[in-house]
Amino acid sequence: xxxxxxxxxxxxxxxxxxxxxxxxxxxxxxxxxxxxxxxxxxxxxxxxxxxxxxxxxxxxxxxxxxxxxxxxxxxxxxxxxxxxxxxxxxxxxxxxxxxxxxxxxxxxxxxxxxxxxxxxxxxxxxxxxxxxxxxxxxxxxxxxxxxxxxxxxxxxxxxxxxxxxxxxxxxxxxxxxxxxxxxxxxxxxxxxxxxxxxxxxxxxxxxxxxxxxxxxxxxxxxxxxxxxxxxxxxxxxxxxxxxxxxxxxxxxxxxxxxxxxxxxxxxxxxxxxxxxxxxxxxxxxxxxxxxxxxxxxxxxxxxxxxxxxxxxxxxxxxxxxxxxxxxxxxxxxxxxxxxxxxxxxxxxxxxxxxxxxxxxxxxxxxxxxxxxxxxxxxxxxxxxxxxxxxxxxxxxxxxxxxxxxxxxxxxxxxxxxxxxxxxxxxxxxxxxxxxxxxxxxxxxxxxxxxxxxxxxxxxxxxxxxxxxxxxxxxxxxxxxxxxxxxxxxxxxxxxxxxxxxxxxxxxxxxxxxxxxxxxxxxx
Amino acid sequence: xxxxxxxxxxxxxxxxxxxxxxxxxxxxxxxxxxxxxxxxxxxxxxxxxxxxxxxxxxxxxxxxxxxxxxxxxxxxxxxxxxxxxxxxxxxxxxxxxxxxxxxxxxxxxxxxxxxxxxxxxxxxxxxxxxxxxxxxxxxxxxxxxxxxxxxxxxx
Ligand SMILES: Cc1cc2nc3c(=O)[nH]c(=O)nc-3n(C[C@H](O)[C@H](O)[C@H](O)COP(=O)(O)OP(=O)(O)OC[C@H]3O[C@@H](n4cnc5c(N)ncnc54)[C@H](O)[C@@H]3O)c2cc1C
Ligand code: SF4
Numbered sequence: 143x144x145x146x147x148x149x150x151x152x153x154x155x156x157x158x159x160x161x162x163x164x165x166x167x168x169x170x171x172x173x174x175x176x177x178x179x180x181x182x183x184x185x186x187x188x189x190x191x192x193x194x195x196x197x198x199x200x201x202x203x204x205x206x207x208x209x210x211x212x213x214x215x216x217x218x219x220x221x222x223x224x225x226x227x228x229x230x231x232x233x234x235x236x237x238x239x240x241x242x243x244x245x246x247x248x249x250x251x252x253x254x255x256x257x258x259x260x261x262x263x264x265x266x267x268x269x270x271x272x273x274x275x276x277x278x279x280x281x282x283x284x285x286x287x288x289x290x291x292x293x294x295x296x297x298x299x300x301x302x303x304x305x306x307x308x309x310x311x312x313x314x315x316x317x318x319x320x321x322x323x324x325x326x327x328x329x330x331x332x333x334x335x336x337x338x339x340x341x342x343x344x345x346x347x348x349x350x351x352x353x354x355x356x357x358x359x360x361x362x363x364x365x366x367x368x369x370x371x372x373x374x375x376x377x378x379x380x381x382x383x384x385x386x387x388x389x390x391x392x393x394x395x396x397x398x399x400x401x402x403x404x405x406x407x408x409x410x411x412x413x414x415x416x417x418x419x420x421x422x423x424x425x426x427x428x429x430x431x432x433x434x435x436x437x438x439x440x441x442x443x444x445x446x447x448x449x450x451x452x453x454x455x456x457x458x459x460x461x462x463x464x465x466x467x468x469x470x471x472x473x474x475x476x477x478x479x480x481x482x483x484x485x486x487x488x489x490x491x492x493x494x495x496x497x498x499x500x501x502x503x504x505x506x507x508x509x510x511x512x513x514x515x516x517x518x519x520x521x522x523x524x525x526x527x528x529x530x531x532x533x534x535x536x537x538x539x540x541x542x543x544x545x546x547x548x549x550x551x552x553x554x555x556x557x558x559x560x561x562x563x564x565x566x567x568x569x570x571x572x573x574x575x576x577x578x579x580x581x582x583x584x585x586x587x588x589x590x591x592x593x594x595x596x597x598x599x600x601x602x603x604x605x606x607x608x609x610x611x612x613x614x615x616x617x618x619x620x621x622x623x624x625x626x627x628x629x630x631x632x633x634x635x636x637x638x639x640x641x642x643x644x645x646x647x648x649x650x651x652x653x654x655x656x657x658x659x660x661x662x663x664x665x
Numbered sequence: 666x667x668x669x670x671x672x673x674x675x676x677x678x679x680x681x682x683x684x685x686x687x688x689x690x691x692x693x694x695x696x697x698x699x700x701x702x703x704x705x706x707x708x709x710x711x712x713x714x715x716x717x718x719x720x721x722x723x724x725x726x727x728x729x730x731x732x733x734x735x736x737x738x739x740x741x742x743x744x745x746x747x748x749x750x751x752x753x754x755x756x757x758x759x760x761x762x763x764x765x766x767x768x769x770x771x772x773x774x775x776x777x778x779x780x781x782x783x784x785x786x787x788x789x790x791x792x793x794x795x796x797x798x799x800x801x802x803x804x805x806x807x808x809x810x811x812x813x814x815x816x817x818x819x820x
Contacts, residue, residue, distance in 0.1 A: 151787040158816055221775035223763050224687060234694035236752070244748045246755065303801040337789050337798045339782040341775075349779050350786045358816055366815035398693050458775055484771055485763035489755040495733055499671025502762065505771050528697040569740070591741065 155216045155351025155358045160253075161365045163213060166374035167402065170394025174403030180206035180370070181662065183390055183409040185377040185424065188255020189647040190631035191415030192360035193299060195369050197655040203662065205369040206407060207361075208390070210376040210416075211252035212397060216358060219347035223483045226346035229397075230259050239597070241521065241536040245443060246490060246596040249417055253373060254357030256417070260598065261344050261462050261480065262333040262353045263642040264302045266293045267649075268471065275636045280608050281617040283653075284636075292649035300334035300648065301354040304464075309340030311460015313509045316451065317479045318465055320559030326469040331478075333463075334644070340461040342481055375405060378529075380412055380428035380627060387412050387626030390424075410665070411626055411658060415651070418600040418632040422523040423531030425604060425614070430624065434614050435604055436523035440638035441535045442514050442599035445545050446490055448565040449509040449556030456506055457481030467555075474516035474640055475548045477555070479509060492569045492594045501565060508565075511556065513548030514599075516640030517541050523603045533600065537590045545593060550583045567594040599643050604633035619654035620661075628658055668732045669757040675770040680761070687760035699752065706749040710739065717742070 169176060181203040184195045191207065199205045214229055227235045232251035239245040250256035269286045276285035283289075321328045338352040351358060365371060376399075377392040390412050394402035414421040422436040458481065467477035482490075487510060488502055521535025537545065553564045557577040564574045569592035571582060607613025610622035619634045621627040630651040632643055639646055666684060670676070692700060711724045717738045719731070727735060740750040761767060768774065789797040 151784070151791065153783060153787045153790055155816070161815075221779050223759075224690070228690065228694060233696050233699075234691045236691060236695050236699070236756070238699075238748055238752065240744060240748060242744060244744070244751055246751070301804065303798070303804055306798060306800050337786060337801075339786045339789070341779055341782045343775065343779065350783050352786055362815040366813070458773060458778065483763065483775070484768065484773055485759040485761075488758040488762045494669040494736070494754050494758065496671045496673055498758075499673065499676050502671075502771070503675060505773065526696070526698050530696060532696070532698075591747070 153351040158215065158358060158362050160213060160215070160362055162368070162370045163365065164370070164372045165212075166372050166394035166405075167396060170374065170402035170405070172403055174394075176403065176405040178206055178372075178405065178407040180204050180407060180409045182206070182411045182413060183208065183407045184413045184415055184630070185390065186255060186415035186417060186420075186631060187253050187361055187371065188250065188356060188415065188417060188631065189257050189644045190651040191255065191413070192356035192364065193296070193648050194413055194415060194630040194651045194655045196360045196364035196367065197652055198659065199364050199367045199369040201659045205364065206409070207364070207369060207371040208375040208377050208392065208407070209253050209371060209373050210395060211250070211373065213253040213373050214258075214347070216349065216351045219343075219349040221343050221346070221349065223346055223485055230347055239441060239521070239533040239535050241534050242590050243537070243593050243595055245441060245535060247441075247533070247600065248598055249419070249600075253371070254355045254361055256598070257355035257644060258347055258357050259345055260355070260644060261642070262335055263463060263466070263478070264297065264300055264332045264334045264645045265641040267639050267646045268641060271637065271639050279636055281606055281636060284617065289649060289653070292653045293645065295652055296645050296648040297332075299359055300645065301336050301359070302332045302334050303336070303338070304330050304332060305338060305461050309338055309461040310464050311340065311342070311457065311481070312455045313457050313479055313481055314460055314464045316449070316455065316509050316559040317511060320449075320555035321467050321469070323558040324555060326467055326555075329466050329468050331463050331466050338461055340459070342458065342460060342462050344462045345482060345486070372405070377416065377424060378427055380424065380430075381406065385625070387624060411628060411662060413658070414627070414629045415631040418603045419523055419531050419533060421629055421631055421633045422603045423525065425621070426525050426531070427529060430621070432610055432614055432622065434610070434612070436531070437520065437603070438605050438613075439521035439523055439533060439535060439603045440517050440601050441521060441597045442638065442640075443517055443537060443541065443545065443595045444512050444514050444597050445549055445567040445593060445595055446510055446512050447549055447552035447556060447567065448491065449511065449559060449561030450504050450563045450565070451507050451509065451561055454506050455509060457508065457510070470548070470551065471640060473547070474518075474544050475551070476514040476516075476640060477511060477548070477552055478514065479511040481510060490594065490596050491565060492567060492572055509556065509559070509561070511552050513545065513552055514640070515541055515544045515548060516638050518638070537593075542588055542590045546583060546588050550580060553583065554580060568592050569594065601632040601635040601639070601643055602637060604629055606634045606636045618657035619650065620658070628654065630654060666757050668729060668736055669754055670761045676767065678766045678770070680764045680766055683764055684757065684760045687763070688756050691756060691760075706753070709749070713739070
């Protein structure tokens with residue numbers, strides 16, 4: 143994209159300077175062992191790592207951020223799904239969660255982490271979930287009142303806004319119309335953006351700079367306040383000195399993840415913010431013995447329901463999800479919609495070949511809605527033969543029921559909006575031709591094996607609990623019985639939250655960082 | 666690939682070589698166990714017909730209809746088979762539907778809108794917020810308090 147000419151007016155994010163960054167690929171020849179010292183080392187620069195880094199830097203600590211991915215700035219973003227996936231996604235977006243059914247999963251591997259490729263939906267943790275954490279789990283100061291200032295601050299950092307009218311696409315209008323006809327309440331979707339213009343490219347990096355991911359907010363802020371960052375640096379193992387954590391070791395890596403030289407960082411505090419898959423992986427590789435590490439994984443399984451309309455919708459116009467439906471949140475169901483590029487849509491809907499191709503021909507007439515399930519089943523992060531973490535998750539019975547209920551309600555919403563047919567995420571019941579067919583969802587055996595699921599939310603794999611018998615960290619994200627080690631990412635979330643998790647992760651990272659600052663000052 | 670992609674109507678375009686090339690670009694990025702077991706998986710598809718009740722035949726010698734039902738059977742199989750099938754399916758479909766000819770046939774072209782909207786946002790960000798961003802003009806900004814904010818977006 144030709145954005146470089148000096149006489150062209152460009153959005154402000156195009157001019158961001160990233161100071162104090164070292165590229166691990168340039169310094170990391172295979173024979174190298176590079177040593178660093180810092181007060182605090184933070185592994186990962188996503189939703190948890192970046193705000194924690196800024197907080198600790200602003201408090202006067204010397205902070206070093208290690209990021210396995212590369213720095214890709216706003217100027218480099220394009221609408222090319224393949225190129226962007228290869229650059230920004232872990233495994234180029236080809237990750238699967240094993241189980242019945244297998245779940246397609248994606249996450250970011252770049253400076254800014256998954257916030258660079260996410261949809262920007264910014265929701266507070268529901269009060270009933272916070273009440274559960276504070277009342278039932280006994281986690282100090284996680285009640286709604288105690289968390290409120292952190293959500294306020296997270297929203298300022300993320301610049302949470304609502305969509306302007308000019309960014310709403312036809313898909314949004316139909317989504318809202320269907321819900322209103324059924325008498326369901328519709329929520330304006332708060333998103334972390336600064337004057338979004340509705341390009342709808344959020345999932346592969348926002349080329350306009352509007353989405354206020356960590357790449358354009360807390361990362362540059364932390365760096366300009368004095369934090370340092372090393373990219374292409376994969377942390378692998380926590381280092382110990384006596385009974386205390388003294389640092390972290392790892393390897394510089396290529397964009398394909400192949401190993402280069404080694405590094406070691408000595409620090410007073412090690413903060414893992416590598417996400418809910420890799421953080422437990424690092425803990426396991428460091429021989430921490432707590433059996434809770436990696437268990438309790440939640441995945442917010444997501445099933446797609448596609449309404450097909452006579453009129454052209456043009457899903458390429460209009461922002462990524464301006465509204466959501468929280469009408470069934472108490473039942474553990476959240477509805478949204480998203481228009482994605484044809485390749486992604488094809489991959490996340492069942493089938494293949496001619497039949498599937500005929501459906502894809504209707505691309506411009508499709509409204510792709512999805513149900514996000516607040517899962518009760520629990521999965522696991524386990525180590526693979528290559529010493530990397532992998533995930534297992536099987537839908538439990540109640541989640542299977544929730545998926546079926548959610549799919550039925552969404553299909554009803556699509557017909558109410560005027561769809562003349564609806565595609566379902568069930569290989570053995572792929573299509574409904576009219577509202578009278580809805581009963582076929584109830585009538586079908588509620589099995590899990592043929593459901594097409596995907597997710598972009600994983601959490602709770604090193605969760606906060608009062609004791610090491612119940613969880614991995616305490617109520618401030620400090621790893622139980624392991625002084626000098628803390629966690630600031632989705633893995634600490636105590637239970638499935640049922641809404642998009644970014645803001646919860648940011649708020650918890652800010653809250654917990656305040657407690658670590660007190661600890662560091664005391665020592 | 667020839668079983669998983671469609672050929673009829675608007676899809677009657679010879680892009681197989683490029684679909685394969687695109688798929689091969691993904692392979693080195695895959696997690697090691699997946700990457701290493703990928704060729705094994707392909708062998709299993711090629712020679713696995715007897716295990717799925719399709720007799721002593723190779724995948725490549727099946728006609729299209731039979732090959733489709735064979736793949737469907739693998740997809741309904743136990744977890745490793747379902748994962749193998751899903752992985753293959755996803756790879757082929759992403760690579761196929763993102764080919765420029767297929768995007769053109771579907772009438773999808775995101776890039777020109779990107780150019781247009783980058784310019785539009787640049788203009789809006791230079792305007793008075795109450796005009797440029799009427800719904801959010803009063804939102805408190807994290808960077809507004811810092812003159813030295815490096816994100817350059819105080820407004
Ligand atoms: C496509 C997509 C859409 C989404 N949409 C939304 C949404 O609209 N709203 C919402 O609330 N949430 C959304 N999410 C989820 C949200 O973005 C994530 O839950 C959140 O970013 C997770 O934060 P985290 O800090 O746990 O991990 P991440 O943000 O993923 O950051 C982890 C970072 O650690 C790095 N890392 C991993 N291992 C290592 C290692 N060993 N050494 C060094 N660095 C390492 C990674 O490269 C990555 O940069 C979406 C996610 C995706 C993928
Ligand atoms: S809809 Fe477009 S402009 Fe808005 S945040 Fe997403 S990619 Fe950026």
